[in-house]
Amino acid sequence: MTAVPSLGGAPVLVLKEGSQRSQGREALHGNIAAAVAVAEVIRTTLGPKGLDKMLVDTLGEVTVTNDGATILKNMDVQHPAAKLMVQISKTQDDEVGDGTKTTVVLAGELLRRAEDLVDRKVHPTMIVSGYRKAEDEALKALDSIAKPISLDDKATLKKIAVTAMNSKSVSDAKDHLADISVDAVLQVAEKRGTKDYVDVDLIQVVKKQGGGALDTKLIMGVVVDKEVVHPGMPKVVQKAKIALLDSPLEIEKTEIDAEIRITNPEQMKAFIDQESTLLKEMVEKLKSAGATVVVCQKGIDDVAQHFLAKNKIMAVRRAKQSDMEKLSRATGARIVTSLEDLSPADLGEAETVEERSIANEKMLFVEGCKNPRAVSVLVRAGLERAVDEIERSLHDSFKAVATAVMDARILPGAGATQVELAKRVRTYAAKVGGKEQLAVEAFADALEVIPKGLAENAGLDPINVITELRAAHTKAEGTSMGLDIVSGKPIDSLKKGIIEPANLTTQAIRSAVEAASAILRIDDIVASARSTGAGKGPGKGADKKDEGSD
Numbered sequence: 001m002t003a004v005p006s007l008g009g010a011p012v013l014v015l016k017e018g019s020q021r022s023q024g025r026e027a028l029h030g031n032i033a034a035a036v037a038v039a040e041v042i043r044t045t046l047g048p049k050g051l052d053k054m055l056v057d058t059l060g061e062v063t064v065t066n067d068g069a070t071i072l073k074n075m076d077v078q079h080p081a082a083k084l085m086v087q088i089s090k091t092q093d094d095e096v097g098d099g100t101k102t103t104v105v106l107a108g109e110l111l112r113r114a115e116d117l118v119d120r121k122v123h124p125t126m127i128v129s130g131y132r133k134a135e136d137e138a139l140k141a142l143d144s145i146a147k148p149i150s151l152d153d154k155a156t157l158k159k160i161a162v163t164a165m166n167s168k169s170v171s172d173a174k175d176h177l178a179d180i181s182v183d184a185v186l187q188v189a190e191k192r193g194t195k196d197y198v199d200v201d202l203i204q205v206v207k208k209q210g211g212g213a214l215d216t217k218l219i220m221g222v223v224v225d226k227e228v229v230h231p232g233m234p235k236v237v238q239k240a241k242i243a244l245l246d247s248p249l250e251i252e253k254t255e256i257d258a259e260i261r262i263t264n265p266e267q268m269k270a271f272i273d274q275e276s277t278l279l280k281e282m283v284e285k286l287k288s289a290g291a292t293v294v295v296c297q298k299g300i301d302d303v304a305q306h307f308l309a310k311n312k313i314m315a316v317r318r319a320k321q322s323d324m325e326k327l328s329r330a331t332g333a334r335i336v337t338s339l340e341d342l343s344p345a346d347l348g349e350a351e352t353v354e355e356r357s358i359a360n361e362k363m364l365f366v367e368g369c370k371n372p373r374a375v376s377v378l379v380r381a382g383l384e385r386a387v388d389e390i391e392r393s394l395h396d397s398f399k400a401v402a403t404a405v406m407d408a409r410i411l412p413g414a415g416a417t418q419v420e421l422a423k424r425v426r427t428y429a430a431k432v433g434g435k436e437q438l439a440v441e442a443f444a445d446a447l448e449v450i451p452k453g454l455a456e457n458a459g460l461d462p463i464n465v466i467t468e469l470r471a472a473h474t475k476a477e478g479t480s481m482g483l484d485i486v487s488g489k490p491i492d493s494l495k496k497g498i499i500e501p502a503n504l505t506t507q508a509i510r511s512a513v514e515a516a517s518a519i520l521r522i523d524d525i526v527a528s529a530r531s532t533g534a535g536k537g538p539g540k541g542a543d544k545k546d547e548g549s550d
Helices: 024-043 068-074 080-095 100-119 124-145 154-165 171-188 265-289 302-310 321-331 384-406 416-432 434-447 449-457 462-473 502-520 540-549
Strands: 003-005 011-013 020-023 053-056 062-065 190-192 195-197 203-209 217-219 222-224 236-245 293-296 314-316 348-358 361-367 375-381 409-412 481-483 490-492 499-501 524-527
Touching: 024 068, 024 080, 024 100, 024 449, 024 502, 053 068, 062 068, 062 384, 068 080, 068 100, 080 100, 080 502, 100 124, 100 434, 100 449, 100 502, 124 416, 124 434, 124 502, 154 171, 154 384, 154 499, 171 203, 171 217, 171 375, 171 384, 195 384, 203 222, 203 384, 222 321, 222 375, 236 321, 265 302, 293 321, 302 314, 321 348, 321 361, 375 384, 384 499, 384 502, 409 416, 409 502, 416 434, 416 449, 416 462, 416 481, 434 449, 449 462, 449 481, 462 481, 462 490, 499 502
Parallel strands: 203 375, 236 293, 293 314
Antiparallel strands: 003 011, 020 524, 053 062, 190 195, 217 375, 222 361, 236 348, 348 361, 409 499, 481 490
C-alpha cells in the first residue's frame, strides 16, 4: 500500500494494497538494466561468427537459432522495458525483415550511454533531445552515402540476399538460397504507379523434412498441400486448364426441414437418379468449359468424384483460401463462386499439374505457369530444426531483397555504415554545443557498437578494430571500409559484396532511438497488485484487464 503524507501529517492512501512503485533514478536505472540485458543476449549473435541460442518453451519444444526476431519472440520476457525491446525487434522484422539484432543492440547501447550521462547530472529530456538531433543528422548522412542500384542488376541483389544470410547457420547453401530468393522476389514484384512493390506473402514456403539444403528449390507455380480426391483420376495432367471453384460440387441441403413421402421403389430410384443427374450436369459444365484440373475450396460429392474421374478430370477439395488466391495469381484463373458462371476465359493454365509424394505426404504441384505472380519454395533439409532455420533465413533474404527492390539504394555492410555515420555525427556534435552535445557524442559512440560486436564475436580486439576503422574512414575514399572478420583488418565492403538495403539501417536507427527515448522519459513505475482470484493463474486477471484496455 503506497501512502503520501497529507498537510496535517496523516498518510493519505493512494494506491491499492500490494501495488509497487519505483520513482526517479531507481525507475530509470531499473528500466535501462532490463533493456540492456535483452540487448546483451542478442549482441553475441551478431555477424557471421555470432553464436546460437537454445530456446526451450513450456512444452519442452527446443529451438536452436541466432535469428534475432525468433529469439526475442520466444523469450518469455516479463519486464515492461524489456518488452519494449521485443516490440522494436518485431517492428523491424515486419518492416524490412532483417536488421532486428542491429536495432536491439543499438537501442541497448544508446541506453547504456544515456545512463552514464544521467550519472553525470545530464537530464533525460536533454539526452532525448540530443539523440533526436543526432538521429536526424545520421539519416541525412545515410542518404548521402547510399548508392542507387538497378533492379536488372541481379548480381547485386544476390549479394544483398547473401549478406542477409551470412550470420545464419545455412552459410553452406547460402549461394543456392540467395539465387532462389532473388528469382522469387523479382517474379512477384509489380509496378504500382511509378514505384515497384513486393508482397513477400505471395512467396509460399513449403517445409518438408528429407534431402539436404541444396534440394531446396523454387517452383514457378504453387504447391497445394492436398491429394487428388479419387484414385481413378489422373495423377499427372500436362498443358492443364485449371478451374478454381468457391462453390461445392454437391447437392445443397435445404434450409428448412422437409419431408418427402416415397411409396414405392420406382420413386426412390427416380429421386436418387435426379441427384446423380444434377451432379453429372455439374461435371459436364466443367468439361464443356475445357477444365482438366479442378481445385475446389468446398466439398466434392462422391458421385461427382466418380463422374470427374470418368472424364479424366483431376480434382482436389477443401483447398485453403490463401492457396486459392495464390493459384489465381500464378495460373491466371478466376475464382468462380457459381458453376453456372464458369466459362473458358475463367480457366488458368499450367504446364504440369502433378500429385507427388514428399516425405510420405501427397501434395499437388502446379508448375510451369507462364508468368506467375505467386511462386512457391520447397524447403528441404535432413533435420526438422534445419528446415525451420532455412525458412527463417529465406524470410530474411526475401525481405532484404524486397526492401532493395522497393527502395533501390544500398549501403556497405560489415559495420562500415555505422563507423561512417559515427564520424559524421561527431563532427556535427561540435555545432550543437551545451549538454546536448554530450548526448550527440554518446549517440556517435553507440553507433560503433555494431563493428565492436562483430569484432568481439570473431575473437578480435574491438579497440584495435575500431581504431583502424576510424583511421580508414578519415580518408576521402574510405566511406565503405568495414571489418574483415577473418583478418581483423579494414576491407572495402562494397567491393567485397557485403551490402545491405539502405532502408534496413534507416529503420534500425529510427526504431532504436524511439525505444531509447521512450524508456528514458519514464521516471515513475506503478505496478498494480496482481489478482489471485480463484481459478486464475498468477497475474492472469491483470493480463486480461490489460488486454481489454489496449
